[in-house]
Amino acid sequence: MTRLDADLGHIRAANPRRGIRSWTLISTRIFRVHWMLLIGAAIFSTIALTLLVTPWIAPFDPSSQNILKRLASPSAAHWFGTDQLGRDVFTRVLYGGRFSVAMAAITLILCAVVGTIIGAISARAGGAADELLMRLVDLLVAFPDVVIALFLISVFGPGYGTLIVALTITGWTPFARLMRGLTLEVNTKEYIEAAEALGCSRWFIIFRHIIPNTLGPIFAISFLRFGHKLITVGALSFLGLGVQPPNSDWGAMLADARNFMDRMPWLMITPGLAVFITALSVTLIGKGIELERNRGRDENASSPYLK
Amino acid sequence: MIDTSLANHRANPCPATPMLSVDDLVKHFRIRGRLGRQDLVRSVDGVSLDVMPGEVFGIVGESGCGKSTLARAILKLTPVDDGRVLFEGTDLATLSGARLKSFRRNVQIVFQDPYAALDPRMTIEQSLMAPLSQHRIGTPAERNAAIVAMLHEVGLDETFLPRKPSECSGGQLQRVVIARALLLKPRLLICDEPTSALDASIRAQILNLLMDLKSRFGLTMIMISHDLRVVRYICDRVAVMYLGKVVELASRDVVFSNPAHPYTKALIAASMLDSEEVGGLPEVPEGETPSPIRPPSGCRFHPRCSRREALCGQLPPRLDTVGGAHWAACHFPQSGRKPEV
């Protein structure tokens, strides 16, 4: 042992380090990702895969009725029991999930694309255009997304197109805000100025500097918003404005189940749990990405001033 | 080598046409607080100067006096409000597209903070490759060779190519930044405080490097600094700025030995250049540089000036010659010894 080690060992004794948390270490050592990201990704990919192969693995036809076996409790045949028409709830949760998750994904991607483009334009254009766009964002924030969706549905009638448009109209704002902020921030960086001074083209600056430096946060927020989208899609269905019967999704199943709430709590617990777990898994992914990005920075260092 | 190049410029201090001339340049920033109210920051407020081919032109002044803004305007990195910048006779305002691009090859800048000047996500190699590929210089193989050669030129080697900026020290990064600027073989290099973020020992290394490169590449340089020692060592001519204006402009020796403007004098005194003499604290003007948002009327230095008179608060002095190539913006310039060259 060198003198350095001996001396520093002295600190170690005085300053006992916290114990090694092995499970988080496995995640960071083996997979090189934040453990939240790992857990979220594991859950979400399982869910996504299950929903993808639902038509092949679902034990029943989602609309086959059996009045005699209605409102049955969970059993070996019906894992989540049956609903008031004797349909298999497990099957319906799977099929409902296909709709919920697909709807959330479609609107999310639209929101991300629209919002990112508008945000970037707003930041680069500046001036009146910027002011106008940001006022628009303020305006949209003042209305709950469900209410705006309601307006649109009242105008254009219910339907998947309306639903997607409604959720996109209200959903692009966080992306635009974030992108605008990021672009403005990156724009002030000296390396952008340096690239300009070097005669690099605008596209080079956008694609090599701005996008790589903004994509990470956009990616993280996309996952964080995914959960939100899933819940909003469900809310509209819950209010009877989303998915149209005889199709069903998690929100609509919850609305139906409310009438049987006390008699068959399973009917309400399972679709809700499905929304919850799916939303949680994606937000964990988003949070994981965010924490991962910040890991190197001293973001995580605690304050030296409060000992 | 350096000696000869310096000697060259000394021999012919004033060739007929300036390489760069800045003509009554004005740059005001509009700023707005959260609760509104627009303010004008008069960062550069009527600056004129000429830079001759081959010389090292120094710009000194305290923080916020507009040095960097002037540099950015010269590089056409920021639009100007008034005045012109001519590079070899061409008005920068007329440049765009391909002509702007070729101007970019002629004038380059080295920034103060090397960490900020390099994209943290790019490797050194990518950062160095960008100017060459953007200007379509050479084949990929030639570009590689040029990059490696330039790294050696600045005292680094190819082991730095795959590194990210976070894996290098400040001094090393500043060398990379210099290498990147020189890859385009510019004729004018603007150094905006290239050493102020660096340690004293590294500062000397970088300045040595810059002087080496200047002679090897035949560069004309503008050296921006608030450190009079750097300016005294490196520059041929010096402009002193105060609150967006040039207050004194002369050859280095004249400025240091016979400053005409009281601010220049104060700056030299406060910098405590002659340190071998263990001495006390110098007498310095009271107060601090006012905000460029509401600069004082008349001579901008007058509230702090020990020699002020009524006139100073009313009439802004013009930058006028006080003897040959020695210019000062002062109503009552110091009438001192004649410059001893």
Next chain:
Amino acid sequence: MNVFVAKKFVIVLITLLIVSILAFLVPYVGSDDPARAILRARTVDDALDPAAIEALRAELGLNRSLIAQYLGWLWRALHLDFGYSFATRTAVDVMFVQALKVTSLLAISALILAMVIAVPLGTIAAMRPARMFDNAVTVFTQTLIAIPEYWAGPLLVLFFSIHMGWLPSAGWRDFNSTILPVVVLSLRPIAYFTQVSRSAMVEVLRAPYIGAARGRGLTASQTLVRHGLRNGMLPVITMFSLWLTSLLGGSVVVEVIFGIPGMGWLLYDAVLNNDAPLIQASIVFIVALAALINTITDIGYALLNPSVRLTHDKA
């Protein structure tokens, strides 16, 4: 300053004008005839009398041209007369004020509850970032974000009202009846406020002036109270106002689940009934209120954070 205020005022007015035009058009673009919708809401008989529909259209002025209707509406609106709700025949402003009272009580209680929980949580997490407690708080907030209100609401009712019989399951009468909706509505704000106050606090606690305060002899807790919280609260305040603006339109889901006569329910009904005056007025009202809240926040923010104050009296 005055120029700025005037300018801001003009911007708000122009926004309101544009919004009012859009708002005005909304009920007329739809497929459903307002007169029909109203009549359906009023009568017990499923069959609607065509003569009655016509009479109602005439009474409501729906036969006039859109421009005439808009100008008439705007003129009355300028006199603060927003007309009567088609469906309920009550003065729109009266309904609006009633609903707004309820919603603001609901929203502000939920947000204050969220603050009370979130700020200490965020602060404690920020004191030792990336440690156990912080990670637990992060997972906790993610969990809250992932809980749908329309699931949490019925579940809480199932447990607290139906099984235990402790709390009312719906309505907006007394203190007890507000507990469940406020709690459900506060779930997401708790999560977001915690996240914001945590990251703000991490920043603030590492700020040099905290160290300088310790250097003057303040204890850790004195420093936290005197210099930490105030600075750390700033982003939370911004977030508070953002949430408040967005909850002005009511939380539709919570209000519908718990039968709370607030803005969300009002708007929901208005849209379902195609109640033109109500839709129009509430859009304009909400935008105006949002502008008001934004301004108040700006001022409040300036009071707390002097560096954004108007004064530029640099020495």
Next chain:
Amino acid sequence: GPKDMVVVHYRLPASAYAMETADTYVLMRAGCLETLTKYAKDGRLAPSLAESWTQIDDNSWDFKIRPNVKFQDGTSLNAEAVAASLNHVLKATTPPRGFTPAEISSITIVDSMTLRISTPTAVQLLPYRLAGPSTGILSQAAYRPDGINIIGTCTGPFTIAKENPKQSLQLVRNDNYWGNKAKLTSIDFRFISDGGTRVAQLRSGEAHLVMGIPAANAQTLKSNKNLRVVTTTLPRTTKLVVNNSREPYKDVRVRQALQYAINRDEIAMGVFEGFATPAIGPFGPGQPWSYGDERAIPYDPEKAKTLLKEAGVDPAKLKLELMAYTDRAELPVLATVIQAQLKKIGVNADVKVANWPAIEPNFRAGTFDTGLLSRSAVTDMSDPSGYLIADYSCDGSYNLGKVCDPKIDKDIKDAMAIKDDAERNKRYRAIAEELQAKAVAVYLVHEQQIDGMSQRVRNFDLDQLGYYLVTEELDLE
């Protein structure tokens, strides 16, 4: 102790208690609003604010106003007050059906306690119409220019002390009531539109009496020892409207095939949880003009197939469109059940679900095959003629099925002209049989009103029309 009861009503007042609207039902059910006549338990007409009435000639009736009745604000009830009330509703932009200027020519004061109502044509049923909530009587103070004031303006056993908009009415006993004094001292009369929430209020003990229990919950409530579920058969039938003007449904055999293809028991059980009666025809059992279950149509898919074959319709090629609106929660479910049942005779049904405003235009335009409809045969009078004319006469205002049969038209007209009640009802019954035989629509179930209450509730006795919910007799143990 103080008898304070919580009653939950399923529908919110939507029109600020305007007298021509359904909001008057709320006032009536709250034990506040009273009418000149009322229905007795046996469905016959009984005196209320009118002591008696006599028909003067074909076109006019005299009503003797009950003496010594005071409005809750202290003013006295007299012919003038009644005339003012009735004239008010008559003058509304959209007066209630059966009490419009077209049907009432004048209301005159004969003396201070006698009122004469004249009609342009002979109307046998006028006294019945005066039992409808819209013809309820309020004091002068109720009629304000900005709407109806409901506080202290009724004559009923309960006074509205306070209104919490969209939430509840605070009722207190009217100690000056002209009839028997109410047993309860005060009532919290709440409005909750969500069925699940209403049930939760009952389950949690917050409410004592809940009007309108969703069928889905009734069974659970029934099994709860502390609760009681009371059903009342409503004059409301859920039917499958068939577009009589469209191929191939023009053919009576095709419509009959649909009648046989549907298993009404399964629907009543599965969709309505047993809280509905399988339909026997257009009118449910227990109404004076309904026939027994002898004409109920059995579930017979084989017969349905045969009928289709006879009509020359290939079930596999029949792409039947089935509309259902969401405003009644059970209809979409019902649609999926019918879809499954039709599948058994080889017919593929295409279910289309939307809210009523989106469905209605299709009904009106006749651009549909079949659609579900929940329809009440009587609204505010004990006579089905309005329903029959609107729904089944050629130019009926609500003839969604596009039924047009001159014989039916004539039968209805003839029946209405008959003065004798018994005879008239017999003719209505015959029309009902005819409708069933001609399969103008497929009648599915007769709906029931399901009300739930705590075992402590006494003397709850809701009438078929659902008018009298809170009465002076209602009590809490």
Next chain:
Amino acid sequence: MTSIVLNAKKEVGAVQLAEPILDIRNLNVGFARNRLIAIDALDLTVRRGEIVALVGESGSGKSMTALTAMRLLPVGAGIISGEVRVHGRDLLALPPSAMNAVRGREIAMLYQQPKIMLDPTATIGRQIAEPLQIHRGLSLKDAWPHVIEALRDVGIPEPERRAMSYAHQLSGGMAQRVMIAAALSASPDILIADEPTTALDVTVQAQILKLLVRKRDEASLAVLLITHDLMVVSAIADRVAVMYAGRIVEEGETRAVLRSPRHPYTQALLRSSLLAAEEDGRLYAIPGSASAARGLSCGCRYHPRCQAARSLGIEERCRSQEPSLSTASASPGHQSRCWGVQVTAGGMQ
């Protein structure tokens, strides 16, 4: 100009044996995680009414020394051994609560960037009042006259109005004056100033330094002035300690150290910091970098860069053995840590 210095010297001479206020003994501080010893067996004394300058290039451990004395070390840093005595009491042995009572009362600190050292949301008056509230138990109201007085004392015009303003309304120089007022408001005995003028304009730098000198003279304040600027040292310091890679390599009276530096590092530092052209027209730059010294476990930390060792031919000794801090010249208290000095005994050229 020179006269000021001579005056100062005279006084120092007079109080040569003044009591030590801050006495750092054999201090070792390190970062276990980075395997780095930041301060290595450091001894340093600051006496009453004396300005001691601590110089050295970036990363040599100057700030760590200051923070250790304040016991405000960054996370991960640990004190391995040593004592920091103030008035003879070892601060490192105090319980944390007792340390709160010492900070601001006995020992205070000034930082490099005054503007970010002030809470942006509190008036500067409040912040100056804090030490009075904490240490003297005064209410804000009672403390206020002292606050105004303190502001006036550090040369801020219109102190009544300024006390109510916020950090962002101040210029850098003014903010540093406020920081001085806050640091000194509970009249501590020693002020540790960590590069107090680096972020300021040169004309303002002289004003701030003047203020420190005045405080030393008027209040017999002991000042530990951390800087990398030798010109500042020469202008105001009574004594100077040169730090290299965590340890003191030379120490003595300012005039003696700067006029006749003994340690090769001090010499090189002096030579390079002047930025004056050498004979060849180039600037002198210290070869190599200091970071290498951190890895060394024995020998002189400077030996990889030391030309003197090579020219004297004592490289072997320098590599393997650690020189001790020993008297280097006739000047009293002038010591250096160099084999070369000890070998030649008379000093080097």
